[in-house]
Amino acid sequence: MGDLDRSELIEYFIAEAEDYVNTLARGIQELEFGNQDTAQIEELFRAAHTLKGAAAIVKFNTIRNISHKMEDVLEALKDREMLATQPVVGILGYMLDVVKDLIQGIAEGKPEKTEVESDLITKAEAVINEAKSAQPEPSAPQVNAAALAVSAATSQVPAEENKWGKRREDSEFFTGNFIKYDVRKIEDMLNLIGEITIMKNYLIQKTKGTETIADEIFFSGRRLLKEVTNFAEKYAYSLPTNVKYIDPLLSEFGELEFDRYDELNLFSRKLQEITNDINEALATLSEFFDAFDLEVKQIGNMLTLLRYDITEMRMLEIGRLFQRFARPVKDLAAESGKVIDLKITGSDTKIDKIIFEKLFEPLMHIVRNAVAHGLETAEERISKGKSENGTLILSARRDGSSVQIEISDDGRGIDTQKLLKQAVSRNLLKADDELSEEEKLSLIFVPGLSTSATADMVSGRGMGMSAVSSKISDLSGTIEIINSENGTTFKIRIPSTLAITNAIVFKAGNMEFLITANIIEEVIQIDSSSDIVEPDMSMINYRGKHIQSRYFSELFGVPKAADDRSIKFAIVCNISDKKVAIIVDKVIAQEETIVKPLNEFLSGLYIYSGATISGDGTVRFVVNPARIFEAQSAPVELQSFPVAKPETGVVLVVDDSLSIRKYASSFLEQRNFTVLTASNGLEAFNILQDNDKIDLIMTDLEMPVMHGYELIGRVKESHKLRNIPIVVLTSRSADKHKDKALSAGASDFLVKPFDENTLSDILRKHFQLTA
């Protein structure tokens, strides 16, 4: 990501400002009704405070200053320095109204208005001073009595008429840009879009059918016109003289009777005219269909956009999935006496919620294998001349409609010799079989083969690489391994969403099936004589190499079509590290379609990954090629892949303001840091517990659940965490806060809105960065 421009930050600001403004609005109303509960005022205070911080980050200084003043008023209320008298509550409400107006203006894209500020602040100060001086020695019963008095006062004076001007009547503030929504509703919408897409495809099909009919009529019309013209030419002029010779009967007619032929003449001319009219109409019809076609296509495009937007709504950041591996990696490393650095990149890559959930298990298996078997102990690493700590990198990036995930370790690599021995001992291969390194490596996907001699505690709980491969293929994904003595990389490609699938439709016999496009390498025509290596079509020649293939109709027992031809098509697919081909009778089309998961009753038929319904209501099954070729080894092709760029360090940003988290993240990510975020102290502390590799903590002080001071205290108490430097990032500029934070153990103190250079200086101090 990296570049987060100001307009994007403003979006975040508006989203969160809405929440705070609504909290304040409700709270101020409560105050008006005389509810002066301390916890309530505390909440209001925090809302004003966070609003101030968020506004400062996007440099909306008027909002910042007004909310700062609100914070002052609320603080005085909180500390019982004054009472929530009617003027006090009035000025709070009025300030909030101004803030609402300002935010509304920003949401509409106007610059922030500044002229209201000074007058308002002066008024507010006057009210505060008055209220404070009017305050008697505070004691609890008195406060309650005063509150009651206030309550009585406000009930007498309608809010609309207070002296700060007319109050807005709507208490719910809403700029109209953000709402929260139930994910299941999104699911429903996607289903609906799916049905509309099916209807649209049906419409296109029907239109095509109608066009064919129009063509036929057009053709018939032309024939009719031709016939009529011929007829007319033949009889119109020649009749009077020639007809006698053609038909002896006609010779009986006298000259006077020839006017009948004139009628015939007229009739043929009329026919000609009508036929021309029909043709004219058909031409118009054809134009209509052209335009109609275009419009349906436009609907299609809009549907695609709509679907894309809605699909995006249920996408999750993959970083949340990667985060779940941090703890197990740490525990497993500790169990096996290893020290492992876990690095995560591309956390913000988004992936469909459904895929997100199904990826955990297979990825966990690969991660476990890497920690338990791939990475060596410190002694072994040192003896090999490697760095003492093993490194495990989880990375993700978007590539078109797919997401590429890589799990990479710098361990000893997969022992292919061991795999080969196992395969031989299980009679899967002969001892003298010549296998390339890649072929040996692909044995890892054969069920039952493993590099670990015994099912130990760690990998014994796993599912086996064959199952990993199946799980990935069930998600229409592919897996590839890059292996050497210096480490192993698993490269997984999966579609970023399962909602709509781009698929190739093919025909076997009279039935149609689909294969998802993202696993297809290429579709080629094959000629039985030259390309088919084995007569049973179990192997074909593909670009000079022999690859495994299957003749679909025969394997699936689909009855042959009447027009069985010798030329077939091979759909070449990428599956678990190899290329294979499905030979089909005919490839029909590529289309975007809604694939529904297979009915549970049929789920054992894992050669299908789902079913779809075509435009005309035909049920078609989606074929999973990986499952067809399961448990068989074949040649492998490998590609190079880019190495993840080294990171500068891992920083945990703790702030309850989304704007600040986003801003700090983008600032740090641009400088190659890996950023973890938490919205309060407790969340941060949990992340710290699960994560060994945090180099720096940046924290706010005022936060819900657990505030910054407590977080600093807890970190400094922890033997494991106490050495992590803590930078305090706060809008509390007073020295007492600074002193308190620094004495609690913070190493730096930064006042929001912070200056980028100051932050850079602090980072440089902790990370030895080049300027």
Place this chain on the structure above:
Amino acid sequence: MNMTKEKSETDSHIDDVTYNVFKVGEKEFLLPVDTVREIIDVSRIFPIPMAPDYIFGAVPLHGGRVIPAIDLSKIHPTGEPLYSSAKLVVVNAGKENIGFLSETIPYLVSFSPDIPVDGLINVEEFFETYRVKGPWHGRP
């Protein structure tokens, strides 16, 4: 045309259990009425290559879902069925639906719960027993 189930209120006692009765060949099968979701006309059933023989094919439902149509004559000795104007009795099995082919429009019947009934299908049990275990697998 969809015919939703309708509990017949006439001459049934409060404690009686109501069943949906459908016919395959010579045999009648009973389903507890609350397991039946709907009864639909099937004009087209699509073959499922690799499925066991008791799965006649796949039938599309509304919303793009596809359910299996089960031919009970391949499981029980019923005699040759006549599915020419078949109905599909769609039943709820957990979160899923499956369908049983019937030669006739099913009808409702109520019995006192202590009368043992013949040909009763326990949907959950059926689902677990006959769900497809794998391709090339055949019947359980």
